Amino acid sequence: MPVYLDHAATTPMLPEAISAYTEALGAVGNPSSIHSAGQGAKRVLEEARETVAFSLGCDPIEVVFTSGGTESVNLAVKGLWWARQSKRPRPRILVAQGEHHATVDTVEWLERYEGAVIEWIPLDAEGTIEIEALAAALEAHDDIALVTFLWANNEVGTLEPVREIVALAAAFGVPVHSDAVAAYGQVPIDFRATGLAALSVSAHKVGGPIGIGALVLSRTATVVPLIHGGGQQRQVRSGTQDAPAAVAFAVAARSASASAADPSRYQRLRDRVIDGVRAAVPSAVLRGAPVDRLPGNAHFTFPGCEGDSLLFLLDAAGVSVSTGSACQAGIPEASHVLLAMGLDDDEARGALRITVGHSTTDADVDAFLGALPEAVARASRAGLSARVPALGH
Numbered sequence: 001m002p003v004y005l006d007h008a009a010t011t012p013m014l015p016e017a018i019s020a021y022t023e024a025l026g027a028v029g030n031p032s033s034i035h036s037a038g039q040g041a042k043r044v045l046e047e048a049r050e051t052v053a054f055s056l057g058c059d060p061i062e063v064v065f066t067s068g069g070t071e072s073v074n075l076a077v078k079g080l081w082w083a084r085q086s087k088r089p090r091p092r093i094l095v096a097q098g099e100h101h102a103t104v105d106t107v108e109w110l111e112r113y114e115g116a117v118i119e120w121i122p123l124d125a126e127g128t129i130e131i132e133a134l135a136a137a138l139e140a141h142d143d144i145a146l147v148t149f150l151w152a153n154n155e156v157g158t159l160e161p162v163r164e165i166v167a168l169a170a171a172f173g174v175p176v177h178s179d180a181v182a183a184y185g186q187v188p189i190d191f192r193a194t195g196l197a198a199l200s201v202s203a204h205k206v207g208g209p210i211g212i213g214a215l216v217l218s219r220t221a222t223v224v225p226l227i228h229g230g231g232q233q234r235q236v237r238s239g240t241q242d243a244p245a246a247v248a249f250a251v252a253a254r255s256a257s258a259s260a261a262d263p264s265r266y267q268r269l270r271d272r273v274i275d276g277v278r279a280a281v282p283s284a285v286l287r288g289a290p291v292d293r294l295p296g297n298a299h300f301t302f303p304g305c306e307g308d309s310l311l312f313l314l315d316a317a318g319v320s321v322s323t324g325s326a327c328q329a330g331i332p333e334a335s336h337v338l339l340a341m342g343l344d345d346d347e348a349r350g351a352l353r354i355t356v357g358h359s360t361t362d363a364d365v366d367a368f369l370g371a372l373p374e375a376v377a378r379a380s381r382a383g384l385s386a387r388v389p390a391l392g393h
Contacts (some may be wrong), residue, residue: 001317002318002319002320002358003319003320003364003367003368004320004359004360004364005273005319005320005321005354005355005360005364005365006320006321006322006353007205007296007356007357007358007359007360008154008182008205008296008297008322008353008355009070009213009322009355010204010205010210011147011204011205011206011207011357011358011359012207012357012358012359012388013046013204013207013208013209013248013252014207014208014251014252014255014358016255017207017209017248017251017252017255018210018248019177019248020198020247020248020250020251021209021244021245021248022249024044024203024243024244024247024248025204026165026342027040027044027132027242027243027244028039028041029041029042029243030153030240031045031232031240031241032230032240034230034239036086038231041243042238042243044243044246044247045241045243045246045247046060047144048243048246048247048249048250049063049065049246049248049250050133051250051253051254052214052246052249052250052253054253054257055188055189055253055254055256055257056184056190056191056199056201056216056253057188057189057191057192057193058190058191058192058216059192060221061234062191062216062217062218062219063214063215063216064213064214064215064216064217064233064234064236064237065212065213065233065237065241065242065245065246065249066213066214066215066237067145067211067213068202068203068204068210068211068212068215069102069179069181069200069202069205070102070116070342071213071215072181072200072201072202072213072214072215073102073103073106073177073179073200074102074106074226075112075223075225075226075236075237076148076177076197076198076199076200076215076217076223077093077103077106077109077146077148077177078106078109078224078226079223079224079225079226079236080145080146080175080177080197080198080221080222080223081093081110081114081116081145081146082114082223082224082226083222083223084145084146084175084250085145089119089143090143090145091115091116091143091145092116092117092118092119092141092143092144092145093107093116093118093119093144093145093146093147093148094116094119094121094134094137094138094144094146094147094174094180094278095107095118095119095121095147095148095149096120096121096123096129096148096149096150096160097120097121097122097123097206097336097340098123098127098150098153098155098336098337098340098341099148099149099150099179100150100154100179100181100182102179103146103148103179104336113233116145116306117143119141120196120245121133121134121137121138122340123337123340123341124341125341125343126158126285126288126289126290126344127153127156127158127287127289127340128154128158128160128161128289128292129149129160129161129165129345130169131161131164131165133161133348134147134165134168135168138168138169138171138172138174139172144172144174145150145174146174146175146176146177146197147165147169147174147176147177148176148177148178148179149165149176149178149179149185149191150178150180150182151178151179151180151182151183151187152180152181152182152183152186152187152293152294152297153182153288153337154181154182154324154335155190155288155299155324155337155338155351155353156288156289156293156299156324156337156338156341156353157182157288157289157293157295157296157297157298157299158288158289158293159183159187159289159292160291160294160369162178162196163193163194163195164193166194166195166196167195168181169245170195171288172365175197175221176195176196176197176198177196177197177198177199177200178194178196178198178199178200178340179199179200180199180200180201181200181201181202181205182205182294183259183294184201184202184205184206184256184260185205185206185252185255185256185259185293186259186260186263186266186294186295186296186297187260187263187295188261189201189260190258191216191218192334196216197217197218197220197221198216198217198221198223199215199216199220200213200215200216201213201214201216202214203245203249203252203253205360206252206253206255206256206259207251207252207255207256208245208248208249208251208252208253209245209249211242211245212242212245212246212248212249215236215237217234223236225237225238227239228258233275255358259358263295263296265294266295266356266357267295269296269356269362269365270295270296270297270298270356271291272362273298273354273356273365273368273369274286274298276365276368276369276372277298277300277354277369277372280369280372280373281300281302281372281376283302283304284300284301284302284303284305284376285300285303286299286300287299287300287301287338287343287351289339293308294355296355296357297353297354297355298353298354298355299324299351299352299353299354300351300352300354301338301343301347301348301350301351301352302350302351302352302376302379302380303350304350304380305350305376305379305380306349306350306379307323307324307350307351307352308323309378309379310323310350310352310375310379311323311352312376313375313378313379314352314368314371314372314375316366317371317374317375318371319367319368319371320351321337321352321353321354321355321368322353322354322355323351323352323353324337324351324352324353327360334348334349335348336352338351339367349389354368361378
């Protein structure tokens with residue numbers, strides 16, 4: 001059986017979520033219809049919303065179902081930015097470096113087409129937002145529309161000081177959005193306690209179906225919608241709501257709450273990965289915060305190796321992991337997260353992200369650790385060959 005250690009990309013659907021999904025697909029009814037079939041669909045939809053809300057520490061009315069994390073980020077960032085321009089221009093967005101491309105591409109679109117001003121807040125060597133730089137930016141400008149940052153970095157797993165960031169921004173009356181897609185199901189999330197204006201999550205990261213996520217939008221926050229139509233969800237998002245997917249999402253949300261409340265299993269498996277990699281490849285360097293990191297994330301750089309080569313060699317050995325780096329138009333690029341953490345291009349290229357999840361076993365970890373030394377040896381030779389100029393022509 002193939003070994004799957006890329007749960008940060010997507011995790012297998014839980015059997016109970018599949019069962020709930022297929023059963024719900026057999027029911028008929030548009031949740032917006034007032035006849036009995038429609039009201040039946042609405043009932044299961046709203047019950048699912050309540051379950052998802054409970055898992056995130058918010059009120060059900062604050063849960064806006066979306067097509068996934070990317071839409072949730074777009075709706076939060078664009079919607080908050082547009083809404084903040086209503087009384088006077090506030091073009092500036094404070095964005096942490098090393099963000100997921102859902103955020104990076106969104107703010108760059110706003111910059112290109114809407115006149116937004118983007119100010120990038122640096123990360124330290126562990127991937128933590130430099131709080132002093134954020135405070136200085138907040139103090140220096142009175143035209144800030146919002147702050148947006150990852151609750152946990154999706155590549156290196158570093159957990160950010162969420163409440164400290166929100167408190168800083170609140171002192172200047174600036175709303176804050178957090179992309180919690182990577183954090184959901186790994187650490188407890190209490191939206192109400194954070195003071196956030198908006199928070200994004202996705203179901204497929206916690207054992208739910210692909211194609212549904214949520215934007216948690218505070219009762220006090222205002223966004224301009226991306227999609228116009230029937231205004232089915234608080235006039236924030238239009239479109240017929242997917243009740244079956246919401247039902248499956250709710251099942252996964254219950255599991256996510258339990259996993260976040262007791263992360264010890266993930267931590268044990270992650271620590272086995274970390275200790276095993278260090279023993280097998282002493283030159284490997286753990287990236288991200290050593291303590292304040294996701295319980296399921298181990299991220300290493302391997303000097304002298306290309307991450308893509310390692311990935312393909314491990315895949316050939318039946319082990320699925322990730323480089324965590326972008327690949328555009330078939331050209332591998334160094335991770336922008338690692339570059340933001342101060343690594344040079346060569347260091348950043350030799351990255352692997354190993355992430356455990358609900359289906360991970362000790363045998364999976366053993367298989368990865370067994371395949372790793374040969375993969376590193378072969379990738380090192382390939383990297384050396386690429387760096388040595390060819391003789392002759």
